[in-house]
Amino acid sequence: MKLIQRPRRLKKNPALRRLVRETNVNISDLVYPVFVVHGKNIKEEITSLPGQYHFSVDMLQNELAEIIDLGISSIIVFGIPDKKDPGASQAYDPNGIVQQAVREIKKLYPNLLVITDVCLCQYTDHGHCGLVQDGTILNDETLEILAKVALSHAEAGADIVAPSDMMDGRVGKIRDVLDANGFIDTAILSYSVKFASAFYGPFRSAAGSSPQFGDRKTYQMETGNRKEAFREVTLDLQEGADMVMVKPALAYLDIIRDIKNQFNVPLAAYQVSGEYALIKNAEKTGIGNEELLMLETLTSIKRAGADIIITYFAKDMARWIRRNQL
Numbered sequence: 001m002k003l004i005q006r007p008r009r010l011k012k013n014p015a016l017r018r019l020v021r022e023t024n025v026n027i028s029d030l031v032y033p034v035f036v037v038h039g040k041n042i043k044e045e046i047t048s049l050p051g052q053y054h055f056s057v058d059m060l061q062n063e064l065a066e067i068i069d070l071g072i073s074s075i076i077v078f079g080i081p082d083k084k085d086p087g088a089s090q091a092y093d094p095n096g097i098v099q100q101a102v103r104e105i106k107k108l109y110p111n112l113l114v115i116t117d118v119c120l121c122q123y124t125d126h127g128h129c130g131l132v133q134d135g136t137i138l139n140d141e142t143l144e145i146l147a148k149v150a151l152s153h154a155e156a157g158a159d160i161v162a163p164s165d166m167m168d169g170r171v172g173k174i175r176d177v178l179d180a181n182g183f184i185d186t187a188i189l190s191y192s193v194k195f196a197s198a199f200y201g202p203f204r205s206a207a208g209s210s211p212q213f214g215d216r217k218t219y220q221m222e223t224g225n226r227k228e229a230f231r232e233v234t235l236d237l238q239e240g241a242d243m244v245m246v247k248p249a250l251a252y253l254d255i256i257r258d259i260k261n262q263f264n265v266p267l268a269a270y271q272v273s274g275e276y277a278l279i280k281n282a283e284k285t286g287i288g289n290e291e292l293l294m295l296e297t298l299t300s301i302k303r304a305g306a307d308i309i310i311t312y313f314a315k316d317m318a319r320w321i322r323r324n325q326l
């Protein structure tokens with residue numbers, strides 16, 4: 001047999017492989033999560049997320065300077081309040097931790113794109129993403145609070161609000177309230193396809209947001225559901241979402257591809273805390289090289305169709321890209 005087709009011809013050396021490489025992660029794809037806490041002079045490593053930190057607002061500047069220096073232009077801010085209550089009042093307090101942080105970030109770096117996570121779970125004493133009555137998570141009553149949270153973030157200067165609660169109708173409610181208050185240009189990135197995942201563990205210990213009873217399955221999605229992902233995205237777009245998200249990423253690459261093929265809006269994927277922690281522990285357990293695992297998983301998320309990748313590896317990945325691709 002005469003072998004005419006030889007795919008190996010294009011694998012011969014690094015320059016050739018680079019020339020024909022189909023997928024590159026760009027620094028501009030990356031969004032870096034930032035955790036802020038009350039207090040002063042705090043930069044404390046998060047035990048469950050090695051390499052990630054809790055920052056007090058006064059300690060953000062160096063971190064942000066580093067992020068910007070690496071070429072990363074977007075962050076997503078998560079707040080850890082000092083008080084929790086059943087109604088999540090700290091979540092929409094104008095002097096809440098996220099609101100303070102966003103004001104300061106925008107003062108320091110007006111061009112850094114600031115996304116805020118809009119949810120109640122860090123702020124409620126029961127740890128659920130909505131208000132609770134007799135063990136049930138209330139939907140419509142929660143929307144009122146979520147819209148107040150989103151508005152307070154917009155007032156503080158957030159460019160994009162990202163509801164992650166998975167209540168029905170929250171995108172429409174948030175859009176209404178933002179518009180009614182003059183924030184017509186504040187964009188909504190909806191966590192549209194958020195699965196009830198076991199990969200959120202390290203985040204929940206970092207944010208102190210584990211549900212104190214039950215689980216999140218009455219609002220987050222079942223792992224096996226594809227058609228429901230279409231439905232959730234369709235609804236969010238009808239309600240005014242500007243961008244949508246699939247979360248987690250690695251266990252849901254098929255869903256990322258499905259949504260990418262079907263809808264014409266920017267698509268984000270969130271490489272969540274459990275995905276990050278697994279890779280962080282890989283070296284210790286002899287599974288593999290952290291940097292290579294980072295590169296492989298982030299490339300696969302991009303290849304699956306994500307336009308935007310939220311990842312705790314954003315800084316490491318930006319460094320890798322600068323070393324290898326410029």
Ligand code: PBG
Nearest residue numbers: 119121164199200203272273274
């Ligand atoms: C808040 C929220 C969660 C995450 C992002 N926003 C936790 C959850 O839904 O339990 C998870 C992020 C991660 O695991 O990295 N609802």
